[in-house]
Amino acid sequence: MSSSWGKKLEKKLKALADTASKESIQTLANWIAFNRKHASTLVPVLINALLQSKNNTKRQWVCWQLVHGVLVMERENSSKWGKLSELRVALGEALQPAMESLGSTMPDQLDKFLQEWEDYNVFEGPSLLSQIRRLYQNKNNQTETDITKPKDISSQSAISRSSVEETTKPAEPTTAEPAATTTSTTVGDESCQSKKDDADQKDQTINHSSVLPMTSAANTSSDDVSNQKQQKDDDAIKTISATKSPSPQKRNSFSHLNQPVEYDFESKGIPPGKVESREFLDPCKAITTLQIARDVRTNTAVEISTAMANLPEDIIETCKDLKSGQLKELDTAMTNEFSIRIPSVLIDMDINEESSNLNMYQDIVQRQQKAREKLIYLLLKSRCQFGSTxxxxxxxxIDNVAENLKKRKEKLSDALELEGLDTTETTNKNSQQQEQELAPLTWYKPDNDDDDDDDNKSEEIDQKIASIENKKQRTA
Known part of the structure; x- marks a missing residue:
């Protein structure tokens, strides 16, 4: 199946002209986003099309527009934007090697796309985008070095020619020496030969140094310009990453989801049993509905806890003494001192109201905890098997049964024809008969109680509407 999706995308890319309109590019981007579940197959095909258009600027620009359309798809819809995050990350990871191979052939208009990717945070982190931006800036540096290459080649050729001439000159007297000097094994001769070699190397380095100053002056200016631009680009990338996130975290990886996880269900002591899928609805509804009330009261609970934690120890000890009865009341001096040191949040607080809020918050947390325990119990009881197999x-x-019935029908019709019976009459009679209903599925049990409740509620609403209309008629 995966290869078929890749072939479909290849056909659509071939049908897309080099001068395609924005509407056709957007249509293909919508198709890729709709089939995001096949991202592992679609992304390599799209990157391959981008690499094949290396020498065709128009075609490459169309491919870049398609990539951009996929990356910024549904940017105004938060729910759909989150669903496309995995596709965007996979496409961004595949763009890095493609940009390295494209090199200086990448279009200059790509800078606008990079800015939009940064504004919308398409890769959910600055690390991947900074790498892509660095590759694009290296492309600009490559074009600058390509422009300065002819000057460098001429200077390098002059250096190579001079070095060849200098190295050939000391080689002539050494060839005229007799063979006995090269085959001598005494220590004194070896030392003399090594001294001569050192002297020759010094002469060569001197000759090279005399030539290099002539050419280095011509190259220093171009090298300084390129180094300054590279340093500016690096500083810009560092400032962007520093403003976005001073300590960027590593992007979440979904590779561990495909790894099998072994869990010992028997260790919990819960016997296995059949669990219907609708049994999970009640605890899930309880968790979601209570979460709203919990979020409303979370801020007050946090504020009270932080204010109580910042109280000095002597004030806490004095409050304990007052509660236990060891201290009956505070004098005015101590009261004035404590009023200055106690935070204003605690002084202005309505104790009855805040205590009721905290009790409600505690009740909500306990009810959510029970619902989560119920979910865990159902999962352990079901052994994570809900009848999908x-x-x-x-x-x-069903397909096998239908195929076997078809073969059996063909055999029966052949046998009837051999006996001289007409099968068309039997088929007409059978077609007039009512269709036999199949037995209900044992593993599928729809919850009809909810439908009955809905019907009862609708009847009650109709009755209320009818009573209101009757009252209006009476008053009129």
């Missing part, structure tokens, strides 16, 4: 088995067995 049975449903898949029945689904595939």
């Amino acid at each position: 049975e449903a898949a088995r029945d689904f595939y067995e």
